[in-house]
Amino acid sequence: MPAESDGDPAARVAAGPHPVHNLWRLRRYLRPYAGQFAWLLLTALAGTGASIAVPLVVQRVVDGPVARRDPAGLLHLGALALLLGLAEAVLIFVRRWVQSSSAVGMEAALRADVYAHLQRLPASFHDRWQSGQLLSRITTDLSVIRRFLSFGLLFLVLNLLTYAVVVVLLIRLHPVLGLLVAASAVPLFLISRQFARHYHAASRRMQDQQGDVATLVEETAQGLRTMRAYGRGPQLAARFGGAARALHDTGVGKGRLLARTSALLDLVPNLTLAVVLVAGAAAVARGVFTIGELVAFVTLQLMLIWPVQSLGWIIANGQEAATAADRIQEVLDTPPRIVDAPAAVALERPAVRGRLRFERVSFAYPGTAAPVLREIDLTVDPGETLALVGATGCGKSTLLSLVPRLHDVTGGRITLDGHDVRELRLDSLRRLVGVAFEEPTLFSMSVRENLTLGRPDASEEDVAAALTLAQADFAYDLPWGLGTRVGEQGLTLSGGQRQRLALARAVLGRPALLVLDDPLSALDVQTEALVEAALKRVLRECTALLVVHRPSTIALADRVALLDGGRIVAVGRHSDLLASVPAYRALLSAEPPPSEGGRPTPTNGTPRPGGSGPATGATPDGRGLVRS
Numbered sequence: 025m026p027a028e029s030d031g032d033p034a035a036r037v038a039a040g041p042h043p044v045h046n047l048w049r050l051r052r053y054l055r056p057y058a059g060q061f062a063w064l065l066l067t068a069l070a071g072t073g074a075s076i077a078v079p080l081v082v083q084r085v086v087d088g089p090v091a092r093r094d095p096a097g098l099l100h101l102g103a104l105a106l107l108l109g110l111a112e113a114v115l116i117f118v119r120r121w122v123q124s125s126s127a128v129g130m131e132a133a134l135r136a137d138v139y140a141h142l143q144r145l146p147a148s149f150h151d152r153w154q155s156g157q158l159l160s161r162i163t164t165d166l167s168v169i170r171r172f173l174s175f176g177l178l179f180l181v182l183n184l185l186t187y188a189v190v191v192v193l194l195i196r197l198h199p200v201l202g203l204l205v206a207a208s209a210v211p212l213f214l215i216s217r218q219f220a221r222h223y224h225a226a227s228r229r230m231q232d233q234q235g236d237v238a239t240l241v242e243e244t245a246q247g248l249r250t251m252r253a254y255g256r257g258p259q260l261a262a263r264f265g266g267a268a269r270a271l272h273d274t275g276v277g278k279g280r281l282l283a284r285t286s287a288l289l290d291l292v293p294n295l296t297l298a299v300v301l302v303a304g305a306a307a308v309a310r311g312v313f314t315i316g317e318l319v320a321f322v323t324l325q326l327m328l329i330w331p332v333q334s335l336g337w338i339i340a341n342g343q344e345a346a347t348a349a350d351r352i353q354e355v356l357d358t359p360p361r362i363v364d365a366p367a368a369v370a371l372e373r374p375a376v377r378g379r380l381r382f383e384r385v386s387f388a389y390p391g392t393a394a395p396v397l398r399e400i401d402l403t404v405d406p407g408e409t410l411a412l413v414g415a416t417g418c419g420k421s422t423l424l425s426l427v428p429r430l431h432d433v434t435g436g437r438i439t440l441d442g443h444d445v446r447e448l449r450l451d452s453l454r455r456l457v458g459v460a461f462e463e464p465t466l467f468s469m470s471v472r473e474n475l476t477l478g479r480p481d482a483s484e485e486d487v488a489a490a491l492t493l494a495q496a497d498f499a500y501d502l503p504w505g506l507g508t509r510v511g512e513q514g515l516t517l518s519g520g521q522r523q524r525l526a527l528a529r530a531v532l533g534r535p536a537l538l539v540l541d542d543p544l545s546a547l548d549v550q551t552e553a554l555v556e557a558a559l560k561r562v563l564r565e566c567t568a569l570l571v572v573h574r575p576s577t578i579a580l581a582d583r584v585a586l587l588d589g590g591r592i593v594a595v596g597r598h599s600d601l602l603a604s605v606p607a608y609r610a611l612l613s614a615e616p617p618p619s620e621g622g623r624p625t626p627t628n629g630t631p632r633p634g635g636s637g638p639a640t641g642a643t644p645d646g647r648g649l650v651r652s
């Protein structure tokens with residue numbers, strides 16, 4: 025079970041103590057628009073008041089000028105009805121005008137906050153959440169909330185008020201029939217409550233399924249080439265079809281539930297109306313009710329049809345908004361675990377020497393029992409380049425990711441010039457550490473923007489120097505030079521080109537510490553030699569930790585550390601390790617792995633059994649027995 029602190033999407037956190045609890049928590053986003061919402065309510069109430077007044081004017085017309093055949097009186101009351109109609113139209117216009125700006129503003133503020141929060145959440149959160157689920161939250165869910173706050177909530181308040189005012193007027197016109205209409209609220213309430221309960225569950229299911237579908241679409245778009253190459257189109261289409269069908273079925277189920285409820289909600293006021301017509305006509309016949317009063321009563325009662333009919337839609341909208349708020353809060357409630365410590369300090373580049381130490385560092389991914397790294401002791405001296413080698417999946421990339429605090433160590437500490445990296449300000453740490461990952465991600469922006477991602481203040485000269493260093497001058501020859509947009513994930517560039525741009529990004533601004541995950545893996549032999557030569561120059565000026573797979577790249581390093589079973593089992597010069605550590609030799613050549621006796625064991629300073637020669641194991645200070 026994944027760690028709760030990572031906001032596990034699979035757990036799909038239940039709503040708060042009440043279904044609308046999370047929706048209520050979003051009220052602070054309405055605060056800046058309190059004035060506008062007050063106007064909204066005021067104009068809506070005034071508009072409703074004007075429309076309620078019309079039947080009362082009609083009553084006066086029927087019982088007055090019409091009964092007395094008085095054209096002058098008819099003119100006055102007609103003009104009044106016209107004025108009321110005009111006022112209602114103006115008020116509706118004002119309400120819609122105010123409504124659009126406030127709701128859209130609130131949605132934009134909430135979206136900005138969710139996005140900013142996503143940026144602060146640790147890598148472990150993003151490892152676990154499907155991007156489609158995040159996408160659907162930040163688009164569909166926010167729109168649902170906006171629709172409810174701008175329409176649903178307003179009409180709910182308005183309709184309830186209209187219902188109450190009209191019922192009071194009806195009771196005043198005819199107490200018995202008025203109370204009958206009031207009593208019809210009971211079945212309406214029961215139907216609505218039942219509907220809300222079922223609709224909430226269906227909404228949650230549908231919104232999650234929308235996220236699943238978005239994830240599948242995104243995965244397919246990203247992996248289109250692989251999918252085609254393996255001829256997996258039909259299988260993926262079937263998988264997508266299954267998810268889309270589930271979404272369709274839930275949608276149909278929701279639609280049917282709404283249809284059933286709407287029919288019931290429609291039935292109640294119409295039945296009441298039938299009773300009122302019969303009983304009202306009888307009362308007029310008995311002379312206890314005037315025709316004008318009956319017309320006014322029926323017209324007022326007809327005004328209740330729409331509020332009742334729309335109740336189903338409003339409840340559905342409210343439930344969807346409550347579900348959307350639950351899903352948004354699942355993200356917002358996940359604490360950003362990697363943040364600045366209260367007394368975090370910033371280090372300036374010129375003052376940093378670049379001594380990197382791993383002191384008994386252990387790390388386990390959230391929700392996993394076995395640690396990937398165990399008690400790592402390793403020191404990289406200022407200006408030194410240390411290559412990290414080890415079998416695939418042994419934890420090299422994980423170790424690297426701990427340096428810029430993409431993950432935090434779960435045991436021990438990492439220091440830079442003696443400062444625990446957790447006590448450094450994150451922005452300072454990430455300016456000091458240049459990073460290039462195995463998968464060189466480029467964003468849908470210009471080459472220049474991609475390069476200056478972490479250093480927006482970099483000058484043209486800095487950019488040019490970084491490009492030359494990374495042998496990435498080809499960027500100037502792109503159709504619009506550095507202004508060329510490199511498409512989603514830089515798909516328009518080759519793997520080697522992307523890797524060189526990622527390398528240029530890492531070395532831009534000459535960081536104190538370079539952390540490179542197999543930086544030359546996608547390069548052809550010739551380019552590799554050029555980049556290697558350039559890298560050599562960069563590496564002279566900073567401390568570097570490189571994950572290396574190919575023996576040729578190891579030449580860049582002063583020392584090499586061998587990672588095995590989550591521990592550093594040997595540290596030393598390449599030639600010495602090659603001579604004395606069979607596991608190292610086996611790893612770099614196609615040699616079969618060493619036998620049990622020759623297998624390096626965790627050392628913690630103890631020379632590895634079977635090892636001979638100088639470079640046989642990491643000393644407690646992690647510096648190895650051999651120094652160049």
Ligand SMILES: Nc1ncnc2c1ncn2[C@@H]1O[C@H](COP(=O)(O)OP(=O)(O)OP(=O)(O)O)[C@@H](O)[C@H]1O
Pocket residue numbers: 148151389392396414415416417418419420421422423462
């Ligand atoms: N986000 C994650 N959550 C859980 N386990 C993970 C995660 N990322 C990596 N692992 C596991 O941690 C171990 C080390 O992975 P890592 O990517 O650090 O290995 P590596 O040595 O860099 O591999 P390679 O040489 O293939 O790049 C692997 O067993 C991997 O399955």
